[in-house]
């Protein structure tokens with residue numbers, strides 16, 4: 001049995017859909033049922049139920065976006081930085097291997113030579129640099145807390161999108177925001193992300209940190225062009241003149257926009273679709289809410 005934490009959330013729901021499609025036995029544990037954020041409760045549960053693998057898709061994101069984390073710092077720090085450490089302790093005590101959903105939003109920009117950040121590059125959008133949102137700072141701390149933990153995958157998801165209209169879906173966001181920020185990003189097709197991360201366990205690739213983004217990079221203008229070509233939304237998309245204007249008008253805290261390199265995962269034999277192709281495919285099978 002696979003134990004899923006946070007399975008009722010946006011990312012967790014995609015894991016549930018994957019397991020149901022593949023006929024994999026899993027259990028979605030909810031805090032309301034068993035308070036898995038309480039260390040002794042989680043350890044006891046793991047020792048009793050003995051899942052073969054645990055996926056931590058629980059965390060604090062802020063809704064509708066990370067701006068909300070600036071107002072809920074205690075929950076954000078606990079959910080993203082303290083809680084992963086508690087899961088690590090419980091899994092180590094019970095001898096359960098596991099995977100943690102982290103975020104690529106602990107980077108900004110690209111490498112000095114223009115290439116994407118690899119897993120060996122230190123995050124540069126963190127409390128250490130004092131340039132980040134509270135959310136990104138806590139996600140980077142969560143990775144710090146897990147440094148050296150045994151038998152854990154750290155999977156970096158970035159700005160998820162798929163074919164289903166949803167306020168959390170990047171494509172929906174771009175269609176609904178009154179004005180857009182021009183940026184270059186590596187992003188993750190949500191269903192490819194959950195399939196690729198579970199494949200890490202199924203194929204028993206080495207534990208460690210993996211960037212799980214669709215290969216390549218895409219600009220906001222390119223995504224908008226794909227949306228318009230698809231016919232899903234033909235509105236006249238408006239852009240901010242600069243990041244300063246975006247920060248002044250639409251955001252409370254800086255956003256991570258960054259390019260990531262997913263070659264480590266590919267070298268382990270797990271591949272995702274090239275990013276423009278994946279966006280076009282999502283738009284081709286677009287499902288309205």
Ligand SMILES: NC(=O)C1=CN([C@@H]2O[C@H](COP(=O)(O)OP(=O)(O)OC[C@H]3O[C@@H](n4cnc5c(N)ncnc54)[C@H](OP(=O)(O)O)[C@@H]3O)[C@@H](O)[C@H]2O)C=CC1
Pocket residue numbers: 005006007008009010011012029030031032037057058059060061075076078079080101102103104139157158159160168
């Ligand atoms: N959505 C995104 O854009 C991205 C998300 N991520 C990461 O993926 C993980 C899941 O995100 P997402 O699915 O969007 O989040 P959601 O808010 O949709 O779901 C998170 C789930 O986590 C559980 N949970 C446990 N502790 C907390 C807490 N302190 N605060 C809030 N929820 C908690 C809840 O489940 P219950 O109460 O039922 O147990 C909740 O349903 C997070 O770690 C996030 O940082 C990474 C990159 C991008």
Ligand SMILES: Cc1cn([C@H]2C[C@H](O)[C@@H](COP(=O)(O)OP(=O)(O)O[C@H]3O[C@@H](C)C(=O)[C@@H](O)[C@H]3O)O2)c(=O)[nH]c1=O
Pocket residue numbers: 061064065066067103104105157158159160173177178179180181182183250251255256257
């Ligand atoms: C608010 C806003 C954002 N944007 C841009 C900024 C950025 O490039 C992109 C996403 O910004 P948002 O504010 O929607 O999303 P944000 O909350 O920053 O999204 C993040 O959520 C957390 C949970 C993560 O871990 C990230 O990977 C990412 O998905 O949209 C606009 O173009 N216009 C807007 O009005």
